[in-house]
Amino acid sequence: MTTATTSKAEAPAALPGAESPGTVVIDAVTKHYGDATAVDRLSLTIEAGEFISLLGPSGCGKTTTLRMIAGFEEPDAGDIRVSGRSLLGVPPYRRDVNTVFQAYALFPHMSVAENVAYGLQQKRTPKSEIRDRVVDALDLAQMRGFADRKPTQLSGGQQQRVALARALVNRPSVLLLDEPLGALDRQLREEMQLELKLLQSRLGITFVFVTHDQGEALSMSDRIAIMRSGRIEQLADADTVYARPASAYVAAFVGQQNFFRGTVVEGGAVDSAHSLVYDMSAELPVGSTGLAAVRPEFVSIEADVAADASGAANTARGTLIGVSHLGETMQYLVRLGDDQSLIARRPSPEAPQLAIGDAVVCSWRAESVLLFPADDAASASGYVAPPTA
Amino acid sequence: MRRRLPGFLLAAPAWAWLAIFFVAPVAMVVWFSFGYKPSIFATQATDKLSFDRYAEVFSPTFFATFQNTLWVGIVGTVLCFLIGLPVAYWMAVKAPPSRRGLLVALVMVPFWTNFLVRTIGWQVILSPDGWLSTALQAVGFEPLAILNTRGAVLLGVVYNYLPLMILPLYVAFDRVNGPLREASKDLGAGKWTTFFRITLPLAQPGIIAGVLLVYIPLMGDYITATVLGGAKGNMVGQLVASQFQTAQNWALGSAMAVVLIVVILATVAIGAAIVWFVTLPIRASHRLVIGAPATTPASASIREEVTA
Secondary structure: OOOOOOOOOOOOOOOOOOOOOOOOEEEEEEHHHHEEEEEEEEEEEEEEOOOOEEEEEOOOOHHHHHHHHHHOOOOOOOOOOOOEEOOOOOOOOHOOEEEOOOOOOOOOOOOOOHHHHHHHOOOOOOHHHHHHHHHHHHHOOOHHOOOOHHHHOOHHHHHHHHHHHHOOOOOOOOEEEEEOOOOOHHHHHHHHHHHHHHHHHHHHEEEEHHHHHHHHHHHHHOEEEEEEOOOOEEEHHHHHHOOOOOOOHHHHHHHHHHEEEHHHHHHOEEEEOOOOOOOOOOOOOOEEEEEEEHHHHHHHEEEEEEHHHOOOOOOOEEEEEEEEEEOEEEEEEEEOOOOOEEEEEEEEEOOOOOOOOOOEEEEEHHHHHHHHOOOOOOOOEEEEEEEEO | OOOOOOOHHHHHHHHHHHHHHHHHHHHHHHHHHEEEEEOOOOOOOOOOOHHHHHHHHOHHHHHHHHHHHHHHHHHHHHHHHHHHHHHHHHHHOHHHHHHHHHHHHHHHHHOOHHHHHHHHHHHHHHOOHHHHHHHHHOOOOOOOOOOOOHHHHHHHHHHHHHHHHHHHHHHHHHOOOHHHHHHHHHOOOHHHHHHHHHHHHHOOOHHHHHHHHHHHHHOOOOHHHHHHHOOOOOOOOHHHHHHHHHHOOHHHHHHHHHHHEEEEEEEHHHHHHHHHHHHHHHHHOOOOOOOOOOOOOOHHHHHHHHOO
16 A cells, blocks of 8 residues: 555645644534533544544543544534544545444455445446555455455454455545454454554554553553543543553553542641551642552562561551462552552562462552542542453 | 254254145145046045146136236235335334334234234225225215225235335344444445445345245235225135135146246246346446455565555
């Protein structure tokens, strides 16, 4: 495939100073379903050629947002522009965007090649050109050898590639991907993540990727929009989202966190029920309720030999109740009290040998602690596992 | 290790049923059709076999009735299809999902009444001095003269068989609903293209089921024709029934029944062939065969593309 950022011919030339081809602007868009608000005054500008992920749990509005860009839903308020042109009232078949569907939605009565050719046939592309472009697209998706098979004769990963080829063959300025890797097994999913990213940077097409899998979002995206109740909670690159989450919700959703709820005291610390104190530079009002978060990989763990009950800052004592091998890391589950547990993760080569039931002491550096205002949506205390599939 | 029962045993009751109540009677009918009616008090005999009954079948009356039957059968099936298709499509695609169960139940409502009774109901409606005719005359129309015509039979069969068309079509459209149609629109196809290239081809099993469910019983139907058709609306089913019941000539009745079966099978085959031929150029224009891949292994191509 020789195309780069070329959009369809009928796309109008962008006005001077307006958005360039491939830019997606979501402008204060709201969508209701009955009484429920799926998307709530959402604004987001996606740069041309950007790989952006909409990340969030089910019901956060990410799929609705994608469907509004595709044209399957109309916003109740606000505007959506692609390449500087408003899409309000434009049916899906007249939009310069293509979608890779969650369950692929390949046409079962057509061969792989016919599936890929379908979009070109709709645009009255000459037959000889259709053939060449179908072959190119199938080559790109590494599905050339399966061109004349029926989709039912393919594995999930192969169907996924066909769905990708079928969308990309149209050379859209924006490609929408609706949890396209959700149905694949883990190894294949990681392979496809790399390939998608490679493809995207090669083709220069804007990718809007919807997922509930934070690993997927982190590994591929230029920027991630973490969504919650129809709004964007944080919009930033993977490093920022991971290291400096804007809220306890984001901190809980991206990666894993140990949360401690307590009262904020002088010097930006939280005094939790377990007399654990976390120093850090935060600007929460003294006396308010705060949530301190520390990631499992920042927590070191060792056998508690001192048996000293006094709590030093950024230290927690407890009983080891679980050890699991995660491959590169060992994960320890420590019970601190009736309603508080803690996860520590150490790289396997330097993991301490500990047995379940051992008294342990966990510690971490003050710089690795994040402090947020209390948020009922995040867990009250204890670790929070990200809601992965 | 436990011995497992072979799977076909699950179908054994159905096979037994078919053998006793379908294969055997049809075989008997075929057998009788080669016999004759020996005396005024006997219905059939098969000690001498011949094709004489078949020669007897092809009388001018029979041809006229057969023509009539074919006309009602084909036009009735086509009408059921043309009326049932939009209804089924609307039920499966456009109607709110919460209402679909109710709509299916409504389609079934006529089946709660006996077939004969609801056909006689039409007799009441269509009669020249019935309420419909009276109402039409009140606004200046002629009295209704549709009863005892082929038109009345057609109306009756469309009414009686329409649900048998709608239900399989509904199920078929319901299965195609959702992401496939969205994918088609996403790829640039409008609603008509989506209907003719995605929805309709994928509903094919339902269309075949509906057409067969309507056409086959319709060809053998004689109640509707008897009640609404009078002398002009005769159908082969009536002739067969009168040979068995009135004339007590089972041999001739059997021969007529066999001819009817053969004609039904032949017309279904011809109909299928016509559809196949008519759609052939359309299907050919969408066909795309790529053939064996080029010599370069496909797996290497993406890396090349990227480094190129």
